[in-house]
Amino acid sequence: MSTALRSLTPRGRLSFDAPLGPRAWFRTGGNAEALFVPKDAQDLAETLAALPSGTPVTVLGACSNVIIRDGGIEGLVVRLAGGFADIVIEPDGLIAGAAALDMIVAEQTANAGLAGLEFLAGIPGSIGGAVVMNAGAYGSDMSAVLDWAEVLLPDQTIARLSNEALAFTYRHAVLPEGAIVLRARLNARPGDASAIRAHIAEIKAAREASQPVRARTGGSTFRNPEGHKAWQLIDEAGCRGLMQGGAQVSEKHCNFLLNLGEATSSDLEALGDEVRRRVQEHSGIALHWEIKRLGKLP
The missing domain is CATH 3.30.43.10 (Uridine Diphospho-n-acetylenolpyruvylglucosamine Reductase, domain 2)
Structure with a gap:
């Protein structure tokens, strides 16, 4: 230590x-x-x-x-x-701390009669991560709704970065190296609260019907290559249900990995790499990890 x-x-x-x-x-x-x-x-x-x-x-x-x-x-x-999860509702949007869960943000804006952020109900994560990876689902993403993000820079100053400054692309934002997202302002528009809640319910139902949301999983494993769907490439390469130790490619949605109960992180990462190898061999298309792999190998 x-x-x-x-x-x-x-x-x-x-x-x-x-x-x-x-x-x-x-x-x-x-x-x-x-x-x-x-x-x-x-x-x-x-x-x-x-x-x-x-x-x-x-x-x-x-x-x-x-x-x-x-x-x-x-x-x-x-x-x-703690306070990094605070949410402040405004007439045309909200300011959410980096630790605020995407689902909670969606629900609070619905309660306030604000529309446009329902897609967050389909993203398992928090606002800080959503900014960093330009998280998106169900027809929208952070680039479409973010006004600004406040970040702590390595020199310990706080900067407010505009949507344009973040230069969003698919599943990516351009942040200064070492910057930590503290909070973000998201735009929304007045709407009918009951209709917004109904939309959120539809998103939740669609997600539960198509994804293994009740399993030990980590969300979408690989980015969609341009012009292709990762799950379809994985399925066509014969990887549906493929196992490595205690890890498995979900049979419900091929772009999800599962911990069946006894998996190690090494099992999960090895399984993901094997999926990438088989997809490359079958289709000639390279899959890129969307899941972040952090830390030291054992």
Whole structure:
């Protein structure tokens, strides 16, 4: 354990050799060398400033779209919670903290009679991650609704980045290296609350009908290659139901990996790489991971 990490004195919670597997949707993975839950943005900035240069910093959100490797994560792992999940409703949108869950944002805007953010009900994650990966589903994405995002820069200053500055592309936003999303403003429009809730219910039903939402999974595994659907390429390559140790390609939706109960992160990653190999061999198309793989191999 780094002496520098042991000497940190934040106002938030700091723990060492902290298990991360229970936090991940896959329920796999090793420990964090140090896990930090900051009290507020100032606490986060001051603690990061106290780190020696070169200390690895990893930010975790809802852990819905990550594989945390079995060797754990070195350095400081930051998990935003508490006030970072605040949501402030405005007449034509809202400001949501990075830790606010996408589903909660969708439901609160529905309650306020604001339309345009229903798609968030189909994304398992939090607003910070949604900004970073330009999350999208059911006909919309963050690039279509984001006004601005506030980020903490490596020099501990806070910058407000416009939609244009983030230069959104498919499943990607351009952020300064080392920047941490703190909150974002999303645009919405007045609408009928009952109709908005009905739309959200339709999205939830469609997601449950087509995806293994009640399983230990991590969301969409691979990005859709241009002009193709990842699940279809995986199916056509004969990978539906394919297994590796305790991991399996979902038979319900081929672009989802499952932990059947005893899988390790290594099982999941090896299965994903085998799927990529078979798809490349069958179709000549390269699949690229959408799930983030973090940490050390065992």
